[in-house]
Amino acid sequence: MKLLSDQRGAIMLLGLFMAVLLAGSLYYVIGIAEAVRHREHMQDAADATAFGGAVLHARGMNLIVLINLIMAALLSVLVALKLIETALMIAIAALMVASIFAPAAAGAAVELNQVRSTVATMHDKLRPKIHSSLKALGATSRAVRAVIPWTTQVRLVERVRAEYAPRAQAGFAVPTRVQLPTEDGSFSELCERAGGMLGDTTDAVLGTVIPRAVSGVVGEAMEDLVGAGAFWFCDERASARPPKTKVREEHRLPILPAQKRCLDATPTEAADFENLGDRQLEEQARLCEEAARELASSAPDPLTGACLQDCGSDGLYALRTELAREQCQPATSRKLSGFQWQQRQLLLTFAREPEGLRLIDEELLYERLIGDDDPPCGSRKAPVDEAWNREPLGADGTPKPLCERVEKLPDTSAGEERRLVTRVDQIFGCIERREREIEVDTGDDADRSYRKSEKERNAMSPQRLAEGVELGDEDFQLRAVVFGQSPHAAPERALAAASWNPEARAQAREPSLQGRLALAQAEYYFELEKPDAPRADMMWKMRWRARLRRFRMPETGTNKEAEGPDKDGGVATTIASACDTLLPESFNCDGFDLDVSDLALH
Numbered sequence: 001m002k003l004l005s006d007q008r009g010a011i012m013l014l015g016l017f018m019a020v021l022l023a024g025s026l027y028y029v030i031g032i033a034e035a036v037r038h039r040e041h042m043q044d045a046a047d048a049t050a051f052g053g054a055v056l057h058a059r060g061m062n063l064i065v066l067i068n069l070i071m072a073a074l075l076s077v078l079v080a081l082k083l084i085e086t087a088l089m090i091a092i093a094a095l096m097v098a099s100i101f102a103p104a105a106a107g108a109a110v111e112l113n114q115v116r117s118t119v120a121t122m123h124d125k126l127r128p129k130i131h132s133s134l135k136a137l138g139a140t141s142r143a144v145r146a147v148i149p150w151t152t153q154v155r156l157v158e159r160v161r162a163e164y165a166p167r168a169q170a171g172f173a174v175p176t177r178v179q180l181p182t183e184d185g186s187f188s189e190l191c192e193r194a195g196g197m198l199g200d201t202t203d204a205v206l207g208t209v210i211p212r213a214v215s216g217v218v219g220e221a222m223e224d225l226v227g228a229g230a231f232w233f234c235d236e237r238a239s240a241r242p243p244k245t246k247v248r249e250e251h252r253l254p255i256l257p258a259q260k261r262c263l264d265a266t267p268t269e270a271a272d273f274e275n276l277g278d279r280q281l282e283e284q285a286r287l288c289e290e291a292a293r294e295l296a297s298s299a300p301d302p303l304t305g306a307c308l309q310d311c312g313s314d315g316l317y318a319l320r321t322e323l324a325r326e327q328c329q330p331a332t333s334r335k336l337s338g339f340q341w342q343q344r345q346l347l348l349t350f351a352r353e354p355e356g357l358r359l360i361d362e363e364l365l366y367e368r369l370i371g372d373d374d375p376p377c378g379s380r381k382a383p384v385d386e387a388w389n390r391e392p393l394g395a396d397g398t399p400k401p402l403c404e405r406v407e408k409l410p411d412t413s414a415g416e417e418r419r420l421v422t423r424v425d426q427i428f429g430c431i432e433r434r435e436r437e438i439e440v441d442t443g444d445d446a447d448r449s450y451r452k453s454e455k456e457r458n459a460m461s462p463q464r465l466a467e468g469v470e471l472g473d474e475d476f477q478l479r480a481v482v483f484g485q486s487p488h489a490a491p492e493r494a495l496a497a498a499s500w501n502p503e504a505r506a507q508a509r510e511p512s513l514q515g516r517l518a519l520a521q522a523e524y525y526f527e528l529e530k531p532d533a534p535r536a537d538m539m540w541k542m543r544w545r546a547r548l549r550r551f552r553m554p555e556t557g558t559n560k561e562a563e564g565p566d567k568d569g570g571v572a573t574t575i576a577s578a579c580d581t582l583l584p585e586s587f588n589c590d591g592f593d594l595d596v597s598d599l600a601l602h
Contacts, residue, residue: 042167054546085119347362479519
């Protein structure tokens with residue numbers, strides 16, 4: 001009885017029970033903390049793997065964009081030289097027209113033709129070197145398109161093992177394409193981009209080559225050429241035709257006889273001018289100098305418009321005014337400006353007699369030479385709103401004014417009448433603006449041995465975004481899978497020891513495998529400047545970026561042409577198969593036969 005009533009040591013049993021309970025609780029807390037830490041470390045490795053892969057893909061796209069820009073810059077050199085050569089030919093055509101009124105322009109045309117030959121020679125020397133560079137750059141961009149996804153895998157495997165071991169032992173990214181989403185573009189697209197790069201520099205180039213006298217004419221023509229595209233300036237197909245442009249010419253009227261002979265001796269095409277010999281050039285210069293002397297002899301007084309020299313009825317002054325009446329008459333189909341005429345204002349006093357009015361006094365108020373873009377008479381804005389008189393002489397042989405306006409003044413005496421007459425006595429000339437469409441050709445079609453075949457031009461083509469791909473779809477997604485150590489083996493052993501049932505071990509194995517894997521997703525994309533930015537600009541601006549995305553299951557059946565492991569839309573759905581394909585043989589992939597859907601917990 002005494003032994004049964006002895007209670008010493010009873011608290012030890014309770015303490016032992018509590019110690020076991022606390023030890024188990026502590027073990028449980030430590031296990032959870034270790035699992036959370038392990039899971040966080042594995043997820044960091046997966047996120048870094050996915051984001052790193054997207055960054056490398058974005059850099060690959062930006063590298064292709066850079067190559068495209070370099071190709072366009074190189075080709076723009078050839079386009080610029082061809083544009084300069086074309087501009088010089090247009091300038092030569094403009095100078096030939098100007099030489100009718102300024103003989104020195106013929107000499108300037110000869111000098112410009114020498115400059116044109118130098119530019120053409122420079123173009124021919126640079127063309128083979130630039131084309132070789134374009135082929136090398138085109139091959140480089142296609143290599144980048146193919147190599148980047150595979151070099152990305154090597155870089156990611158090395159990064160996981162170097163920065164996240166030992167918990168994370170290996171990892172890889174599963175791309176939806178085996179190549180970057182680009183394809184070969186067209187050489188004409190590269191040519192257009194090269195022409196666009198010259199937009200800001202065209203004026204500067206023209207200012208250094210073309211004389212100021214014709215820079216405005218050539219500048220307008222160059223705008224037409226660049227606006228039509230630089231296709232002809234770098235495309236070398238046999239069917240390529242030289243561009244057409246409009247040359248705006250100013251013709252000073254009237255054309256006197258000597259000017260007509262100078263005009264007939266001046267070629268109308270640049271090619272004809274290039275073939276002129278020295279003797280023909282000298283004869284043309286002589287005729288144009290004679291035309292300049294004739295024009296000076298017929299010039300009126302710059303203040304009054306009166307005749308200065310050769311003033312007879314058959315002189316050059318009278319001939320000029322007669323031809324000007326005929327050639328400067330306004331018409332709706334002609335663009336005339338720069339009219340020059342003699343205007344006089346008279347105060348006439350008449351005496352009233354039974355037979356009528358008799359002129360008793362004529363006072364000249366003013367006489368001056370006037371120039372204006374509007375015609376002197378025959379229009380609403382003209383000084384004299386009267387019809388244009390084309391006949392210089394009346395039936396009695398007396399001179400008749402071009403037009404006149406008569407205003408009756410208030411009477412100062414009963415027997416007299418005064419009238420104010422504004423009269424345009426003579427017209428001396430005007431300017432007619434014409435537009436002439438010319439086809440600019442800088443060489444003989446039969447001598448274009450440098451033209452390339454379709455295959456050779458395609459070798460120089462840039463990269464463009466592949467047909468059918470859209471930003472944000474599966475073509476731009478990367479899913480990372482990271483393998484690591486088991487977070488802790490004790491829970492599995494405890495479950496196996498507590499139950500002699502072998503199925504419990506199999507049930508404990510799946511959570512352990514899930515703890516050894518981590519998933520993440522990232523994408524690379526083009527950062528749009530505007531929502532409606534054109535798709536073609538995506539491969540001409542270095543704005544490709546990368547970002548993490550929430551993991552989602554891949555869309556099956558997409559992009560069958562760019563299949564990856566397991567050939568299910570380019571995405572491996574069995575971890576073991578992807579592991580065997582993408583990781584080195586030294587890593588043991590046995591046992592990872594889980595499906596991706598079993599791991600979509602992130």
